[in-house]
Amino acid sequence: MFKKILIANRGEIACRVIKTARKMGIKTVAVYSDADKNALHVRMADEAVHIGPPPANQSYIVMDKILDAIKATGAEAVHPGYGFLSENPVFAKKLEDLGVAFIGPPASAIEAMGDKITSKKLAQEAGVSTVPGYMGLIADADEAVKISGEIGYPVMIKASAGGGGKGMRIAWNDQEAREGFQSSKNEAKNSFGDDRIFIEKFVTQPRHIEIQVLGDKHGACLYLNERECSIQRRNQKVIEEAPSPFLDEATRKAMGEQSVALAKAVDYCSAGTVEFIVDGDRNFYFLEMNTRLQVEHPVTELITGIDLVEQMIRVAWGEKLAMKQEDIGINGWAMESRLYAEDPYRNFLPSIGRLTRYRPPEEEATPSYAVRNDTGVFEGGEISMFYDPMIAKLCSWAPTRGEAIEVMRNALDGFEVEGIGHNLPFCAAVMDHPKFVAGDISTAFIEEEYPEGFEGVTLGAPALKRLAAAAASMNMIVEGRAAKISGAMRNHMRRVDPNWVVLIGGEKFDTVVAEGQGGWDVTLEGETWRVETDWTPGMSLARATVGGEPIVAKIDVGTGGARVRYRGADMKVQVLTPRQAELAAMMPVKTPPDTSKMLLCPMPGLIVSVDVEVGQEVQEGQVLAVVEAMKMENVLRAEKKAVVTKINCEAGASLMVDDVIMEFE
Template identity: 50%
Template structure:
């Protein structure tokens, strides 16, 4: 360790000796993984914790982790986790000295911070004025420009209506970004390339902003094409100290929602990092910022960077910064809120290693729609390997048996890997994703696994358009490449044979493997326990390693490559398995069985072309047509709200509305009929 590092460590040791803990009891005004993460740091400091929960969350993991728990209302978040009076009363009644808001919900609500202050309860975050100034994207840009921070060209006033939006968009120049003035996290944001898209985007964004933040104000700015999204983590205290903890690369996004993040950025140079960090500090000092915060920038291909917004809260992706700096950001937030100075100076902050974060969501990655239900099986990575050696961190707020609800954000966990180099961090993440078992709901690990294996991603040549450019027709679900089939087929052939024949018998055995609509003839030769598989003019020797009936099957191919077949279900004919995170239905039959199967009648798929079907469970917030109305294909006819997102449903064809099957306000199921057309 360097002399500077030793001095910093000594300083922190002295501080810990004199400051036993910032608070005796802290209430966490949140749920899920972030509530659990804050509780872990509180527990390490000897601080008792209080959980708040809705009535449907009474058995949630964050409730079980806390020392105390109190119900603050029914399932809808505006009646529970967004009910400021209920949460403040919970803090008072439990004797909590401070409240940590996590992220989302009330974390950037200045009125909430004010209510706590009036009751003599510390808000573990910045002061009210800083929240108000930076939480308003219009005001924050004015302050940023005055502080000398680079800003994106745009209109800083409030956009009154869709007519004004079109006028402003033409003045700014297309493409434009329509975005909510309050809040963040991709809510209330739309890119528009023409007048029609501006009008539609204004309507949807304002509705979504009102539902998510209670504030429907919008602003419009120039959309920087092909940018990177890079953000700077800052920490500041009440003594005037402010430091930056390097950058995070957050360019892998889908509909403005971050998917994969890493620290540091593979693009940013030390000189640009220093310039961005210093501008982030200038902005923070301009509003007398205290606590953890994140200043977000868009960076173009020439490394010009522009201020995007400041998030006045703990960021979702903060763990990767903790990995490369060794700083517990929640610990620093607690200490700052108690009035103590930062434990670090800028000279203490370096970069050690590389960290990756994958956001694991309950969603269909093909249609990008949320998924709800019960987690019937849930195993986090690291169970069968040395987690510390792999550098795997899984921040989650659920366990096997937990329920994913339509009322809240669909995040299951934040999966983080840390290693000396970027490639090693990617390698660890691929292995961790392969080990992750999630059943009962649809999830996005197949997409995450494919991103990590993408050669362009591995090269670091990424932007916010990465997913659109790599999957212009959308993510298809991870079809197997010829190379992957060459890995999978031999292993599955031997596994099937071993399960069908408990007693090893020498001989030659033939099978037909149906995989991704391909029917592959396979021959398995068994000689004294050795297995040789022949298919498509290829011969491979397979040596099974480990127990045949375990949850994780590993097979060595030619004593070199290792293929993982996870969570295999077996019924003698059909295998359901996870391979590279994708669930696949693979049938293994003898030639005679295959002939019988081919003679079976094919089930005719139901014609749903005259129906508008809800693609997900959610609340039907609006229907904009009536029975008998004529509509054109692509016209918005209904909106379903699920997991805090407004999902526009459009007419699948031109025609007349025959029947309306659902009512506004109704909670609809996935695949439920909403409208019928003539």
């Protein structure tokens, strides 16, 4: 077996590979840019080599720098993770020439199947059903518009060397096709060093279901069931699960066998994924093959018990697969929620900064449930603008889908992240959404269910009552502590009044709180709730049982009340005396400043272009500026007709959230 491997990647996937290598007794080498010198993967590895400045095209995707690191450390093999150089056949060939093992498929398979255009042609030649599209290279935006019109809108504009949602746009008309072609081309060049673009028909109401395959160098190839990846935004997956709630056994078998046949056609070995679009009648269409480890591989590992990274390493060493197709089963259900450094309240735009608090739920594995968190960050670390915004993958497992969802709900409630915008509230909202719970989903789920963007969760009356009862009990704990003045005699302790008014979620609850043995009895609206909790003032996470049901809520106590976050809801909670509540109702509400005549920068990023001038009249929907952050271009458009009166920045400027780009009249 290899004695030392280099991981040509960063973040959580580098940490993930290091864990398995450590388990196998293999030494690891990390590589890092200036931005990652204090990163977790650097700390975890046995050795680390600096490879350049923060931009990926000056560090992580510069082959010569990776090769120099291999030579300097004597690494015998390279695991590429995903993204960066993972699907670059030139890199795999260079390793082969150097006598270093590539922990992935051969360069010929990467070239044949990793390239989206080539893989589509091969699939068509093999008789695989594919989505209609234009597989040739597209010269310019005019040709893109012409081809899109011939295919018929809507169309998907995709980077040939793409992945992870980079270089992908949906166009519904000529204007969007023209703009989407250029943006996809720019993103593809910056992310992959390859700006080739192709166009295919966009299938409405599709489900994105993929098959995990695993092959060795001796001709064996298996499929490890499927993953449902339909919860996406901007073509990037947010929540995945295995198995799919939609497939039946016959469809699963057909998709699996077709995936294996396709892999064998190119002598595929190592782990790979064949992606399909599946319509409402379970017709499936080949999309592409990812010749690498997928981000969402943990859910497959959880239902099969197979460590895919270990298998990749063993295959690269030359071992035969130790299992056969009949050995692959489905044990229970697994969910994955991707924690992104992006603000769901700002249309999921990237967020950067310091993680002032980062405390994931405890990882556990029991016969009845499991919680797993693959991460590459730590409390106090920085989230950089230079890389993908995903910072962790929270996974749950349980015997049934409903139980796996419930485990995920509790894990999300107990995940503490502060200092940056993040999508934990959105993930929590999805877990409670009736359509998701029913398995009634498609890749259009987010845009259909949140057409105006995510605005938080409004809790129903039962949840608000439970939280109100918990808040009243916690207030009694605070008041009880305050009553015990240091040095005072017991008979001089201040009596704590049992009557309190709880203001939460726009509702008002009159409560009476009585201390009982081991807990509190809270009466509100004629009903008494038993509350048990070990919470003490200063704890940021409150765990309680209210009426026999567990609650985990994040608590941030401040002046005038507390901020409480629970199941995707973010609320201010006040516990007042009856007289304080009367006076609070008379307080005026502060009016937010008017920014309707300003274009504010929605995220920290780099201004790629300013597309208007002072004095110019702009129309609704017109492009005003383009901002790049975390390898994604974001086009900012006019919300209404106006005249530009002032422009505060130019192309190349770095801006923070809410910096004023331009003003209007």
